[in-house]
Amino acid sequence: MTGKNNFYLPILNALRISTNLTKIRKKLNISKQNLNYYLRELKKNGYIYNNDRGWYELTERSKNLTKYDKILSKDISRGHAYIWNVYFSKEIKDWNKRIQVLQEKNIHFKLVGALKTTPRIKVLGRNIWLCNNHLRIFDKSKMSYYGLDAKESRYLAFQEIKAIVGALNRKLGTLLQPSKIHFQKEHYSLIKNDLAIQENKRGNIIRISDENGEWLLIDDSLGEGGELENIGKKAFQTNIPMQKWWNNNKETGFKVTPNFILETFNKIAETQVLDKTNIQKHQKVLDDMSETLKQIRNNLQPKEKKNIFWRIFKK
Template identity: 25%
Template sequence: MNQDNPQVANAHVCRNCGAELTDENWYPSCQKPRNYYVCKKCYDKQISLWQKANPEKTNVSQLRSSARQRRKQGMRPFNENKECELYLGCHIAERVLSLVFKDVERMPMHNPGFDVICNHNKKIDIKSACMQKTGDWGFNIRHNTTADYFLCLAFDNREDLNPLHAWLLPGSKFNHRKNTSIRQSRIHKWDKYRLDLSKISDCCDSLRSTNTKPHVKTGSTNDLDWDLTIVDYLKAGIQPAKIAVKLGVPKQTLQYHLTKTAKQGYIKKAGYGVWNVLKEPEAEKSHIRTSSYIASVKTYPQVRTLSQSTLHQFKQDAVRAHAFMTKWQVIRNLKNWTNEKRKQYLTAHNIPFEPLGIAGGGQRIIVEGKKVWLLNHSIIIHDKASYFAELALTAKNTALAKHLSIIKHIERLLHVSFEIKGDHIFKVARQHFALMQNALAQQYNESGEKLEIRNGKGLWFLIDNSFNLNEAETVHPGSAMTDNKKVQDFFNSLKAQPITTDFVLTAMAGIQANQAAFAENMTSHIEAVRNLSTGVKDMTAAINQFKQP
């Protein structure tokens, strides 16, 4: 061995062929910390021999590797992918049949001709479909002469999974067809083949509950509510390893947050990879970043409404926020966001709407009890509800949080996102804030008089008696909230230090008397100064005469 070259002295050789190991012929995975001294050629040969000797294990390993690679690319199995054609026909429809009917034998996937065999030894081919834009359901029979019956399930859509109809069609009457279409206008003609939906609906409800996944915010995990997300996943029965994959974080990061959540008392470790949920954390407050056109919204505790409590429970000069109208901006050139496309979508998905008779068109829908206008460039929410709080800002934030939830509901309903650079951009087009049981309002209402105050920007203050609450109300679209705070501070100050008109007049009379006394004293002081000045002059003249010789 050459002692003059330390690299040669410290070099490693393959234990099989004796070749010197370098970075070119030595796999990095075989180097530190493994120190597996086998060159690439010998290593590949060993792997090949092992695969030939263990074909079953090799097949399983390759399948797992392929599955991991597909998941990294965003692919999912058909039973997790609602957009896949097999999801509705195989995963949902076959599970529904096996749960609804007794003693059903399910066939392997892609079994030719039929999917299940019932307890009467009848072959049943399951067909499922969602409502099309034309208002019908299409079932592909494909001239199938093998099946004895065709079970046709009609759903509203893939997202909600609501079964609308079910028919059991005899194969002898329909196997000569390529496809069968059932229209809503002629649905009564299929009544003789109709099945009871009660068990099917219960089964779909059960499948929905088991397929429901916890809500996770998209985007960076920096904004993730870890406690709430972890608890939701654990409640759904998902193991920590799979949670890390779904969140796209290393297992070490997830373990850190699991330990942190456990220290807060929300979960407890029961074994390796097994955690028990002890209690649920409070939902994190949601935010919308602020700008000149973007407001800040926080989720506040539920405020009281007139249907939830009696009016006497509200304090004097507490705030009732109402008559909200918010305008939410829609991104320009949003795909399929046109008047005609919206009509087609709402009609196809059985979403009730009324056309708006305004320039440019639009549709009005009801979401969470609120009227919502769908326009080409914006979405307008009309809210007649009342939001009660001690301060106008609190009531307004609660109302805006409600409107934000409506926008997210619409996004889920229409399968669209209205976010612009990660934000929902909106403005408040109308807002009213009223001080309830206000003393001034009570006085005006008892005398039957009205009070409306305007400035250069229009009407901003009035006396109202909605719900018999004697309200002093600020109504300006832009400054109603700040105006309400000023009025509220004024009345609170007046309540803390009550000042009557008699008190003011008496004080003013006292001030006038003091001023009269001051004037009289001033006159006498002026006269005394004059006399003093005359005496000084006479004294000066006498002194001058005395000094003369």
């Protein structure tokens, strides 16, 4: 089920959001025949099933994918370790009385924060801080969002936020409408990465920092294995170009290194110098020939000029 250009993961991720196969087919730009093939394979391998209405739904296996799943290709993205701040579009009625509401509804909560005044509850397995003007949502520690790239991983995380806020509204009897979602924390890894696998086997820990702090990590601290991970405030912006860089280098066998580029430029420069030298030599020969012809022309009488050209053409 593996392969560079397979649609197993995109189809599975599309089914997380919609069961409309026509929309999925158009979104992924694949034929009905191809879509049916992938659906049969996903069903056969236990990732989806048909419900009573005949729609495809995800199994528990597909809801909790791991790096060992066959449908996950090398060097795709795993989004994880999310903390989201969800801001409201407008003031929520009686939000200043939220602790009282929790007590009346017998919802277990704990006061957290520096002053221990912010109620924290649990919804869909996530800890949620009910702050004055926003929600702070801590994702599950083992939750992963697999996508072909970081954009797709982040998109799946957005969909999960919608589900969490919806469940919170039902629990509290509120109508919270997010106007802005800020990713306070996010990590993105390239899974089944050859470099990370190699360093994990050697027991090496790699942590790379710049002036803004740590941004690249290989340590296998969570036992995920073989992950080249971007962390820090710019993890999302960093992961996308890093993934492109890695895949481009894989295609060339990592031959296009800075040294390779420098050597290539030097060879080009040497060739240009050689060509220039050859051109100069050729030009000197042409100049000498031109000068000789001028001398011959000046030394010959008109009649002799005519005769010499006649002899040339006659030959």
